[in-house]
Amino acid sequence: MNAPAATRYAEAFGQLDTAAAPPWLAALRTAALAEFNALGFPTTRNEDWHFTSVTPIADRTFRNATSTGAPTAAEILALTVGDASWPRAVFVNGQCDPTLSTLGALTTAGVRVSTLTAAIKDTPEFVADHLGKLATFSAQAFTAFNTAFAQDGLVVHVPRSLVVDLPLHIIHVADAQAAGCMLHPRLLVVAEPLSQFNIVESFVSLNGTEYFTNAVAEISVGDGARLHHHKVQRESTEAFHVGTVQVSQGRNSLFHSFSYASGAALSRTNIYTRLLGEAAETRLNGLYLVDGTQHADHQTWVEHIAPSCASRELYKGILDGHAHGVFNGKVFVDPEAQKTDGKQSNHVLLLSPTARVDAKPQLEIFADDVKCTHGSTVGRLDELALFYMKSRGIGDENSRALLTYAFAADVLETVELDALRNGLERIAFERFTHSTQL
Amino acid sequence: MLTIDNLHANAGDKAILKGISLTVNAGEVHAIMGPNGSGKSTLAQVIAGHPGFEVTKGSITYVGQDLLEMDPEVRAQQGVFLAFQYPVEIPGVTNAYFLRSAYNELRKAHGKEEMDPMEFLDLMEQKLKVVDMDPAMLQRSVNAGFSGGEKKRNEILQMAVLEPKLAILDETDSGLDIDALRVVAGGVNALKRPDNATIVVTHYQRLLNHIVPDFVHVLAGGKIVKSGGKELALELEAKGYDWLVGTA
Numbered sequence: 001m002n003a004p005a006a007t008r009y010a011e012a013f014g015q016l017d018t019a020a021a022p023p024w025l026a027a028l029r030t031a032a033l034a035e036f037n038a039l040g041f042p043t044t045r046n047e048d049w050h051f052t053s054v055t056p057i058a059d060r061t062f063r064n065a066t067s068t069g070a071p072t073a074a075e076i077l078a079l080t081v082g083d084a085s086w087p088r089a090v091f092v093n094g095q096c097d098p099t100l101s102t103l104g105a106l107t108t109a110g111v112r113v114s115t116l117t118a119a120i121k122d123t124p125e126f127v128a129d130h131l132g133k134l135a136t137f138s139a140q141a142f143t144a145f146n147t148a149f150a151q152d153g154l155v156v157h158v159p160r161s162l163v164v165d166l167p168l169h170i171i172h173v174a175d176a177q178a179a180g181c182m183l184h185p186r187l188l189v190v191a192e193p194l195s196q197f198n199i200v201e202s203f204v205s206l207n208g209t210e211y212f213t214n215a216v217a218e219i220s221v222g223d224g225a226r227l228h229h230h231k232v233q234r235e236s237t238e239a240f241h242v243g244t245v246q247v248s249q250g251r252n253s254l255f256h257s258f259s260y261a262s263g264a265a266l267s268r269t270n271i272y273t274r275l276l277g278e279a280a281e282t283r284l285n286g287l288y289l290v291d292g293t294q295h296a297d298h299q300t301w302v303e304h305i306a307p308s309c310a311s312r313e314l315y316k317g318i319l320d321g322h323a324h325g326v327f328n329g330k331v332f333v334d335p336e337a338q339k340t341d342g343k344q345s346n347h348v349l350l351l352s353p354t355a356r357v358d359a360k361p362q363l364e365i366f367a368d369d370v371k372c373t374h375g376s377t378v379g380r381l382d383e384l385a386l387f388y389m390k391s392r393g394i395g396d397e398n399s400r401a402l403l404t405y406a407f408a409a410d411v412l413e414t415v416e417l418d419a420l421r422n423g424l425e426r427i428a429f430e431r432f433t434h435s436t437q438l
Numbered sequence: 439m440l441t442i443d444n445l446h447a448n449a450g451d452k453a454i455l456k457g458i459s460l461t462v463n464a465g466e467v468h469a470i471m472g473p474n475g476s477g478k479s480t481l482a483q484v485i486a487g488h489p490g491f492e493v494t495k496g497s498i499t500y501v502g503q504d505l506l507e508m509d510p511e512v513r514a515q516q517g518v519f520l521a522f523q524y525p526v527e528i529p530g531v532t533n534a535y536f537l538r539s540a541y542n543e544l545r546k547a548h549g550k551e552e553m554d555p556m557e558f559l560d561l562m563e564q565k566l567k568v569v570d571m572d573p574a575m576l577q578r579s580v581n582a583g584f585s586g587g588e589k590k591r592n593e594i595l596q597m598a599v600l601e602p603k604l605a606i607l608d609e610t611d612s613g614l615d616i617d618a619l620r621v622v623a624g625g626v627n628a629l630k631r632p633d634n635a636t637i638v639v640t641h642y643q644r645l646l647n648h649i650v651p652d653f654v655h656v657l658a659g660g661k662i663v664k665s666g667g668k669e670l671a672l673e674l675e676a677k678g679y680d681w682l683v684g685t686a
């Protein structure tokens with residue numbers, strides 16, 4: 001039996017360079033560490049982790065990442081999808097690499113983007129006002145872990161009424177030096193009222209090493225603002241990934257999340273949003289495609305606090321080999337949240353008899369004038385459609401690949417950024433057809 | 439070209455085809471008629487290789503080869519084409535991509551290079567004319583949300599692209615308006631060559647006015663109960679099937 005997390009990570013915590021941290025931040029970290037120590041890693045007895053055992057993470061003791069190799073921009077871009085000309089912030093093993101980052105165009109456009117380290121120095125009040133305020137760590141072991149250990153990250157501030165078409169691409173790269181390490185990237189986004197912005201976060205790996213990414217993003221979407229957050233999780237298949245996106249939404253705001261998960265041995269993605277202002281809309285979409293012995297879990301949690309808000313969730317999973325997919329969609333409707341309109345669907349395609357899925361919708365509705373539906377299906381490839389394709393001369397393997405890709409097509413279409421959608425369609429297609437022509 | 443000998447086929451435990459024999463030579467058009475549920479679609483699907491039917495007895499020889507030994511895609515690559523009575527919807531795969539995949543598989547099977555997308559588009563332009571179809575249909579998902587008539591037209595478009603040796607049209611005329619019927623029949627006739635053959639399954643004489651058969655067969659209870667020339671179709675139109683099937 002391993003020593004409790006508390007003892008094992010005390011030393012790593014002591015090694016962190018905290019000299020530059022202002023007192024409030026030092027206090028936040030200490031409190032987070034205490035919470036993490038008290039909670040330990042969740043077990044499957046915890047309802048939120050019922051279908052996902054994090055034993056492989058809990059059994060290991062990861063080190064702080066200290067060194068990075070020197071990947072080139074070309075190497076990194078080859079691993080990502082999207083437009084290579086997008087402004088980007090590149091984090092290698094958790095540390096921002098300014099030489100690989102190109103943020104000029106966004107700064108010119110008026111978006112304030114800086115690393116967490118720089119923001120703590122330059123705009124300490126802004127950071128103090130927001131960091132840890134949305135992504136609270138009480139009873140959230142992984143968020144507490146991140147809050148205690150996050151060394152670097154990104155702070156994005158979109159001023160009032162600013163509409164920017166150019167997206168920000170945040171690229172998290174793990175290289176060979178990440179082996180055995182833990183990476184705790186942190187993202188803070190404040191989209192002021194009436195602003196519009198797009199963020200893409202990619203998690204990629206240059207080597208097939210074993211490491212642990214524990215990411216936290218907290219996003220405030222102001223009144224009338226529109227924010228799209230896309231997460232592309234293509235970690236090493238040896239790696240572990242836990243990522244939490246915690247959002248709060250003001251009146252008439254729109255938040256759209258797209259989560260693509262095909263990497264990691266074990267991954268868990270949490271997308272939590274609180275609809276705090278009237279008539280806000282949230283759209284949560286995702287595609288998880290895993291095989292071998294991969295495990296991919298998504299948990300969504302939509303809290304309808306204000307009236308007349310809409311939530312739309314569509315997730316699709318494609319599971320092959322012995323893979324295990326999990327989807328847990330929680331919807332909470334406050335007694336005040338009348339006229340809530342919620343719809344949730346999760347559809348899974350099983351490509352092998354040994355793949356398995358656990359899907360659990362969870363609706364807690366305390367208002368009476370609401371419309372909330374959920375649907376979930378688990379199926380295999382349609383035999384009739386397969387025969388139809390074969391009867392046109394398309395071979396068995398290709399027919400299956402095409403139908404598999406087709407299953408994912410509608411959820412991929414929810415991605416509004418053309419370059420990202422095209423890129424995701426291409427990698428999904430290649431994965432199934434081993435061909436490159438779409 | 440096609441020799442069916444004493445063919446028996448089941449769906450699960452249910453015997454559907456109960457001893458069918460039929461010979462189709464190159465250049466011929468055969469019409470198959472018969473009451474609902476008599477086994478016409480089953481016969482067509484067994485020829486195309488539908489995995490839901492089990493052949494329990496008999497044989498099918500196609501251009502000298504044992505057809506029943508071939509996978510459905512190989513049959514298609516060898517020139518067998520079935521226009522489905524109920525074409526299948528495939529949301530998420532565009533018609534254009536589907537057609538190009540099918541066409542290229544055919545080329546590969548015959549040792550030819552794949553055709554690139556631009557070249558294929560040119561080819562499609564001509565083929566669309568055969569069935570008088572709007573090019574916009576190519577960008578839509580295969581049959582998804584197509585009207586009944588559009589689906590049938592799409593089947594003939596596929597046939598025009600694949601240029602089969604043996605085409606089996608299963609009630610391609612059902613659900614077509616009069617103009618569409620003329621277009622579709624015209625398309626089928628335009629694709630006719632002395633070295634290919636056509637089997638049309640239909641309930642109506644009106645299609646046979648356009649696609650004139652050399653032989654007409656009546657299928658009832660899983661057997662061919664009568665064969666004749668094109669005038670048999672007219673006789674059926676006038677008298678129905680009772681005189682052949684017996685009044686049960």
Ligand SMILES: Nc1ncnc2c1ncn2[C@@H]1O[C@H](COP(=O)(O)OP(=O)(O)OP(=O)(O)O)[C@@H](O)[C@H]1O
Binds near residue numbers: 452472473474478490
């Ligand atoms: N998979 C199946 N399982 C059980 N019975 C089947 C199956 N497929 C077909 N049948 C039955 O076999 C019989 C023949 O069906 P088939 O579709 O071949 O008829 P058909 O002659 O094409 O009829 P129609 O003119 O209505 O199209 C019907 O009674 C039908 O219900």
Ligand SMILES: [Mg+2]
Binds near residue numbers: 478480608609
């Ligand atoms: Mg039929």
